[in-house]
Amino acid sequence: MRLYAIFVYMFLYIPIGVIALFSFNAGRHASQLQGLSTKWYGIALSNPFVMDALETSLVVAFISATCASLFGTMAAVALQGIKGPVRTAFDALIYISVMIPGIVIGIATLIGLVTIFDQLNPLIVAIWPNGIEPPQLHMGFASLIAAHTLFLMALVIIIVRARLSGMDRSLTEASSDLYSTPFGTFRQVTLPLIFPAILAGFLLSFTFSFDDFIVAFFVAGSETTLPIYVFSSIRRGVTPEINAIGTMVMAVSLIMLVTAQILLRRGERRNK
Amino acid sequence: MTNNNDYISKKKFMEELYRYKRGSVTRRHFLNVTGLGMATAVMGAAVPGLRPQPAFAGDIGDRVVLATWPNYHDPANFEAFTAATGAHVQVNVFGSNEEMLAKLQAGGSGWDVFVPTNYTITTYVGEDLIEPLDTAMLPNYDAASYNPRFAEAGSVDGKLYAVPKDWGTTGYVVNTAHTGGRKLTSWKDFWDIARNEFSGRGMVHDYQLTTIGNALKYFGYSFNSIDEKELADAEKLLLDVKPHLFAISSDYQPALRNGDAWMSMAWTGDGKQLNSDMPEMEYILGVEGGEIWSDYYAIPKGAPHRDAAYALINFLLDPEVNSREVLAHGYPTADARTNALLPESLLNDPILYPAEDLLSALEFGAAATLTDPNRAELMARFKSA
Amino acid sequence: MTQRTRNWLLLAPAGTWFLVMLIVPLTVVLIYSFGERATAGGYSPAFTFEQYANLPARWAAFKNTMVLAPVGTLAALLIAYPVAYFLAVRVSPKWKTILLVLVIVPFWTSILIRSYAWIFLLGGRGIPALLEWIGIEGVRLINTPFSVLIGIIYGYLPLMVFPIYVNLERLDKRLLEASSDLGAKPWRTFIQITLPMSIPGIATGCMLVFILLMGEFLIPALLGGGKVFFVGNALVDLFLQSRNWPYGSAVAVTLVVVMLITVTIYMRLIKRLGAHREDVSLM
Numbered sequence: 019m020r021l022y023a024i025f026v027y028m029f030l031y032i033p034i035g036v037i038a039l040f041s042f043n044a045g046r047h048a049s050q051l052q053g054l055s056t057k058w059y060g061i062a063l064s065n066p067f068v069m070d071a072l073e074t075s076l077v078v079a080f081i082s083a084t085c086a087s088l089f090g091t092m093a094a095v096a097l098q099g100i101k102g103p104v105r106t107a108f109d110a111l112i113y114i115s116v117m118i119p120g121i122v123i124g125i126a127t128l129i130g131l132v133t134i135f136d137q138l139n140p141l142i143v144a145i146w147p148n149g150i151e152p153p154q155l156h157m158g159f160a161s162l163i164a165a166h167t168l169f170l171m172a173l174v175i176i177i178v179r180a181r182l183s184g185m186d187r188s189l190t191e192a193s194s195d196l197y198s199t200p201f202g203t204f205r206q207v208t209l210p211l212i213f214p215a216i217l218a219g220f221l222l223s224f225t226f227s228f229d230d231f232i233v234a235f236f237v238a239g240s241e242t243t244l245p246i247y248v249f250s251s252i253r254r255g256v257t258p259e260i261n262a263i264g265t266m267v268m269a270v271s272l273i274m275l276v277t278a279q280i281l282l283r284r285g286e287r288r289n290k
Numbered sequence: 291m292t293n294n295n296d297y298i299s300k301k302k303f304m305e306e307l308y309r310y311k312r313g314s315v316t317r318r319h320f321l322n323v324t325g326l327g328m329a330t331a332v333m334g335a336a337v338p339g340l341r342p343q344p345a346f347a348g349d350i351g352d353r354v355v356l357a358t359w360p361n362y363h364d365p366a367n368f369e370a371f372t373a374a375t376g377a378h379v380q381v382n383v384f385g386s387n388e389e390m391l392a393k394l395q396a397g398g399s400g401w402d403v404f405v406p407t408n409y410t411i412t413t414y415v416g417e418d419l420i421e422p423l424d425t426a427m428l429p430n431y432d433a434a435s436y437n438p439r440f441a442e443a444g445s446v447d448g449k450l451y452a453v454p455k456d457w458g459t460t461g462y463v464v465n466t467a468h469t470g471g472r473k474l475t476s477w478k479d480f481w482d483i484a485r486n487e488f489s490g491r492g493m494v495h496d497y498q499l500t501t502i503g504n505a506l507k508y509f510g511y512s513f514n515s516i517d518e519k520e521l522a523d524a525e526k527l528l529l530d531v532k533p534h535l536f537a538i539s540s541d542y543q544p545a546l547r548n549g550d551a552w553m554s555m556a557w558t559g560d561g562k563q564l565n566s567d568m569p570e571m572e573y574i575l576g577v578e579g580g581e582i583w584s585d586y587y588a589i590p591k592g593a594p595h596r597d598a599a600y601a602l603i604n605f606l607l608d609p610e611v612n613s614r615e616v617l618a619h620g621y622p623t624a625d626a627r628t629n630a631l632l633p634e635s636l637l638n639d640p641i642l643y644p645a646e647d648l649l650s651a652l653e654f655g656a657a658a659t660l661t662d663p664n665r666a667e668l669m670a671r672f673k674s675a
Numbered sequence: 676m677t678q679r680t681r682n683w684l685l686l687a688p689a690g691t692w693f694l695v696m697l698i699v700p701l702t703v704v705l706i707y708s709f710g711e712r713a714t715a716g717g718y719s720p721a722f723t724f725e726q727y728a729n730l731p732a733r734w735a736a737f738k739n740t741m742v743l744a745p746v747g748t749l750a751a752l753l754i755a756y757p758v759a760y761f762l763a764v765r766v767s768p769k770w771k772t773i774l775l776v777l778v779i780v781p782f783w784t785s786i787l788i789r790s791y792a793w794i795f796l797l798g799g800r801g802i803p804a805l806l807e808w809i810g811i812e813g814v815r816l817i818n819t820p821f822s823v824l825i826g827i828i829y830g831y832l833p834l835m836v837f838p839i840y841v842n843l844e845r846l847d848k849r850l851l852e853a854s855s856d857l858g859a860k861p862w863r864t865f866i867q868i869t870l871p872m873s874i875p876g877i878a879t880g881c882m883l884v885f886i887l888l889m890g891e892f893l894i895p896a897l898l899g900g901g902k903v904f905f906v907g908n909a910l911v912d913l914f915l916q917s918r919n920w921p922y923g924s925a926v927a928v929t930l931v932v933v934m935l936i937t938v939t940i941y942m943r944l945i946k947r948l949g950a951h952r953e954d955v956s957l958m
Binding site: 221 | 681695772784837838923927
Binding site: 386388389391392395413416417490497532535536537538539545549550657661663666667669670671674675 | 712714715716717732733735736739791794795798799800815817818896900901902904908909912914915916917918919
């Protein structure tokens, strides 16, 4: 059993090792080792396009994962207490948003939003006070976050709900019997119980958003995320620069993870 | 300026840029050390494009969005542009013309400047997606200095919509270590060897225009044919070769480099890069002909920062700037003024500048080829077979 | 504030999102699927069933997808189940979190870069070279159905591991102890207790992976050498290459309908296996 697990973890991490190895490639190709060097790290860090793309990806992933976790949890909690057509409608919508392939949602969102914007923009100009430049709605940061949030929100609802449905109802009932306010019950009973699910949802959401190419390609307007940058580079040859970024992202997340783990352990020990 | 020997080395430049970005040196230090400050000042005086132009004498805004191809620019040039004008260049990179067209057609791209290939320009004009250019705002554009062959697609119905960037060809790369001394010269050779000696080793582009076009060349038909009978012949050939192919992919360098594939359709720049690293990789233009292409700078309709767009194009057309671009990306340019600044060895490179008899057989892709629904369906049948 | 108002307020953001970002775009796709392709590509308004009549031209893509999706799901399940079991039942709580998160960490590197690593590993200089070294020659891995399968298992493993893990974690360990106290062999305990009780997790994992596989296009394109064509690839080509948006929309609508039907049948089957609707968390 343990051996099998080790084998699977190797399966997961050997490609990562290959990425890291090639990031130290002295040559300019991601698949042909020509001596070792750290130059691609310098090049990646000083390439403003790559750094901008990385920043955009991180910000988009963070905001959309946060929105998705918040709104998704709210909806999941509310849906617990609802039956009838509203529940059915939401079930169908959740189900469909997870089911639609990214390419369809990408192009559909793009066309849908552009149509809406084309209607709204003249309206904004008309009602805007004279003398001030009226704002223009356009595709970009906000539309990208909105599109990611949709899919991720559905995912969070699914995960949180699975946890809620497994929850012991008597706990919340006991709480309200003890004259706790609904919010108090939520904060003191429900939230701690579903928190692992929210966290899992947040992590998954962040990952999905950070790795998404196809939706971002359509709805990002003139913004470039890291996957868009990488995807566009592959036809003209991926350089170890991309590997260097991948390795750095991985290293930073592993360090953050280990630190979090150590801090949590310390906290636990102190509590004991 | 670029030929100046005490000009800062690329490595040192990157180091300084990195330090500047980390904030450990000031902008002034950065500009001083790298010479960009001086360069900007000198350029401002010497290069007409950087002298304040009446059209954008004032503020051109703080940003300009460029949609282009990967590895197609010298990042230092953008830094210089920002230093000179205050506008930051935001670059969007694309993998194919169709992707660019799809995004512009859907609307909401937010681009100011884009880089279309010759055969797409009439489509952009027809769809009303592209802005006619005002040459008064492009003092660095000198129509006479361009080889007309690579400039004429920029004008539609006598109106200028796009100015030339670079050009190139589509041929194939073959690993001569495996040909047993046999010399391949034609597309007929390509397709025949792909289904015999090179079975499991050949690659074609995941791109309708070139893959079908070069299959048509096997029969001596036009690269741009949309004739039903000729397309049917090409389809038969493609379906016959498919089981023998290593892959259908436009990302062929890795497979050629690690020895999995021995032959692939290829564009100039890839041919050059492969050949420089591995001399046994030979770049071949079919004697029957094939594709020649040229890229242009253009401004899409509704560009949010129009003045900055003109300023950027004008800046990139400057021969000094353009020569640095060519040295960075390795594609030939059609501008005689820029060629005059380039090293002799580059201009004599047979991959970049093929012999005239090979060149004259090549055809430019046509707009109808790109948008023909039958060719698109043929490609889908080929890929799903 | 009544509970009713509160629920409405809680649902408001999600509802707005679904309306603007899902219902409106999907309506657009549906409208487009009855349109015509403009001469230069894109959409031109019309009302025709022509796009749907042309669907047989993508039959091969649908057929490939309907083979790949179940096979890939099954393969991912077979690999993932023991891992989830190991994490949930065998690992000490101290290591649980870190090992679980380690399953997801590789996914913080773009799938594109990871596929590049696989292209190298499966290519001539990777595993085949290693095999040659130990005497097995002429093995060809890259650009085969096998390499696509490897890529799929690799790409979807965490999605399978997580739901099964969550399910097994909640499983009452006392049941397992009771079973072994009563003298049941470990495999009997597994077959009669663990496996049936983990069906909801399996069902959720399979559904997630299956659904995402139905739209997959990157892995076949990168690791299959573009020689195998799935509905996802057909859609990418239709929207991004030939720009036949109405036809692309029709293919997309058809794909969604096919998925709805498959998933409904699947849910029926799962129900027969005894899982409650509530447990299969996707619903």
